Amino acid sequence: MxxxxxxxxxxxxxxxxxxxxxxxxxxxxxxxxxxxxxxxxxxxxxxxxxxxxxxxxxxxxxxxxxxxxxxxxxxxxxFVCFEGNLLNLSYATFFTDLVYKVLQNEQECLNIYNLLKYSLLILEKGKIPPEIIMLVYVLKFVSFMGYMPELNKCSSCGNTEKLTYFSFLMGGVVCNKCKDKCSDAFYIKENSLNTFRYLLKNGFNNLERVKISGFITEELDKIISGYIKVHFEKAFETKTFLDKIKNM
CATH class of the missing domain: 2.40.50.140 (Nucleic acid-binding proteins)
Incomplete structure (x- = not known):
């Protein structure tokens, strides 16, 4: 046995x-x-x-x-404290649902385990806004799964200038010259892109000191929602429910 x-x-x-x-x-x-x-x-x-x-x-x-x-x-x-906080419970449920639906059985994933554990513990402490924790969690998750978004050069031609558009299908930013080649390309503000880069690079390090505006958070939330839907080809009802709770 x-x-x-x-x-x-x-x-x-x-x-x-x-x-x-x-x-x-x-x-x-x-x-x-x-x-x-x-x-x-x-x-x-x-x-x-x-x-x-x-x-x-x-x-x-x-x-x-x-x-x-x-x-x-x-x-x-x-994490019994989540039971008395519907918003945090919804975030935690989305975190686990992402793992449940994407990982294959017995797929080695120590990085994913540590990411989920650490994210839940940080969410429980309540010192960092949960929407920011979610952004870092999803960015790290997709990266560990092999879908790290390209944020420093055009995903189409490799150009490093005028990266003002984002494409889910291309897996990252695209430049002004290539945007018309990407059917799903949309404009991303420079501040949002810089925040994206910071979160991807630094993760949870010193995140308590970082202030991110509601507008940028909302824009990045929409991007990561579309990103996981396209690359994992799955519907995440827990994310839809979370969005409803946030807007109540």
């Missing part, structure tokens, strides 16, 4: 059978995988807390024919 000991974050939890649950975990050692928690639906089950979405713990899993099974579990951290 093969055992796997790993730190993991619960991405999603579903019912299976009469008394069990099946959880999707993002594990530190083996990426995304599904694991069954036997008897977790019983009120007094010791496995119940191991299946809560956004729980982070140390798991001992053994590999069955179709699924892993949770043998032991120890809580590291539970």
């Amino acid at each position: 093969s055992f796997l000991k790993t730190e993991a974050i619960v991405l999603k939890s579903n019912l299976i059978g009469e008394t069990d649950k099946i959880v999707t975990l993002l594990t530190k050692r083996k990426g995304k995988l599904q694991a069954v928690a036997k008897g977790a639906r019983r009120v007094k089950s010791s496995m119940l807390a191991a299946t809560y979405p956004l729980s982070m713990g140390n798991y001992v899993l053994f590999e069955g024919q179709n699924y892993y099974y949770i043998d032991q579990w120890e809580l590291i951290h539970s």
